[in-house]
Each structure stands twice: as C-alpha cells, then as structure tokens.
Amino acid sequence: MSEHHVWQVAPVPGASVRPDCTHLDEAAEPPAKAVRRGCEDCLRTGSSWVHLLECLVCGHQGCDDSSPRKHAYAHAHAAPGHDLARTLKRGEDWAWCYADELFLRPAG
Numbered sequence: 504m505s506e507h508h509v510w511q512v513a514p515v516p517g518a519s520v521r522p523d524c525t526h527l528d529e530a531a532e533p534p535a536k537a538v539r540r541g542c543e544d545c546l547r548t549g550s551s552w553v554h555l556l557e558c559l560v561c562g563h564q565g566c567d568d569s570s571p572r573k574h575a576y577a578h579a580h581a582a583p584g585h586d587l588a589r590t591l592k593r594g595e596d597w598a599w600c601y602a603d604e605l606f607l608r609p610a611g
C-alpha cells in the first residue's frame with residue numbers, strides 16, 4: 504500500500520464550484536509513516552497541545568488551532584511557502600491550506 508502522495512481540495516458544502524488551491528505542489532513526498540513526535544515548539548517551551556499538524560513541506564510538527572499556542576498556524580505564517588499541513592490525529596486523513604483556508608483530502 505502506498506501512502507497518499509497527492510492531495511486535492513475537498514468539496515465545500517453548499518458550493519457549486521470546487522475552489523482551487525495553487526499550493527498543492529508544495530507538498531513534499533511524505534514519509535511512509537509520520538512519526539508522531541509532538542509539537543516541537545510546545546516541547547521546547549514546556550507547553551501542551553491538543554492535536555498535531557505536520558507541515559507537508561518540511562515535516563514540522565505543530566499544535567493545531569484547538570491548542571493554546573497554535574504553533575502549526577504560527578509555522579505556516581512564519582515560513583514562506585509552507586502553506587500545507589496534514590493532521591496527525593489518529594483515524595483522520597485531511598490536510599489544510601493556510602493560504603486558501605481550504606480542507607484537502609487525499610486524491611483517489
């Protein structure tokens with residue numbers, strides 16, 4: 504089984520036209536299985552997180568927007584070209600484009 508290497512914009516409920524994300528090319532080949540390490544920035548500062556997002560460009564792991572510090576958001580805005588992050592939440596398979604604020608799903 505190969506991992507999902509290609510992402511596509513998830514259909515938006517109520518929208519007749521699927522919006523376009525021009526950042527899909529940024530996604531690097533993901534590792535076969537992401538090793539869940541934890542939010543790098545929370546670990547450094549002794550903070551805690553709720554869920555993790557992994558930057559699809561560089562593999563940075565940061566906490567999501569339900570976490571107090573929102574480090575994934577901070578990373579995406581601090582690093583130019585790092586607009587895509589996928590969830591590391593067990594049982595979920597989606598990514599998020601910070602630039603377009605769109606959900607992405609694995610293609611196929």
Ligand SMILES: [Zn+2]
Pocket residue numbers: 523524525526527586600601602603604
């Ligand atoms: Zn985009």
Ligand SMILES: [Zn+2]
Pocket residue numbers: 542543544545546550551552565566570572573574575
């Ligand atoms: Zn964090």
Ligand SMILES: [Zn+2]
Pocket residue numbers: 558559560561562563578582585
């Ligand atoms: Zn990154």
